[in-house]
């Protein structure tokens with residue numbers, strides 16, 4: 758049986774990822790999942806990570822909990838699914854840690870790469886779809902929500918993350934597909950489908 762493809766969506770909060778994760782996973786009949794929180798243990802870690810009450814969480818503890826969530830996610834769900842020939846569509850991946858803990862929290866990128874590569878046993882996404890939405894639009898959308906621990910960060914934090922995502926995409930263009938997140942959902946879905954066909958032939 759051929760291996761499934763591992764597709765991850767990335768982007769800042771409020772960019773509309775979740776809608777397109779659902780649409781693509783449904784179209785491909787893929788396993789739909791997310792980080793953090795794709796497993797039972799991961800859900801527990803997610804609760805700790807996003808809880809605004811944990812405002813004193815150290816950046817290293819945050820990075821290690823994200824990596825732990827991911828290690829469990831890969832071992833329990835992603836790797837077995839790919840091995841059985843199923844595609845996996847995930848809302849976020851290891852690249853979120855490089856963007857948020859690396860560029861956002863300004864932790865050492867080389868160390869984060871090493872820790873995370875170990876956590877995932879070298880299983881990086883085949884394709885990363887980055888939904889690009891201007892920061893002003895995202896900040897406006899966030900005003901309408903109850904904010905989690907990350908969403909309470911300042912604009913500079915999100916700007917560093919955005920720059921980080923763009924830098925990673927630019928340095929690995931074969932793996933990254935950047936899509937403009939501003940068109941209506943159906944139009945964006947078509948762009949994503951066309952990109953997937955061109956990149957992965959599915």
Ligand code: TMP
Pocket residue numbers: 770791792793807823849850851852853854855857858907908
């Ligand atoms: P979500 O709201 O997109 O599900 O993600 C929860 C938050 O966790 C979001 O603010 C991004 C953040 N995050 C990291 O900081 N590092 C990571 O590795 C992942 C997967 C998410």
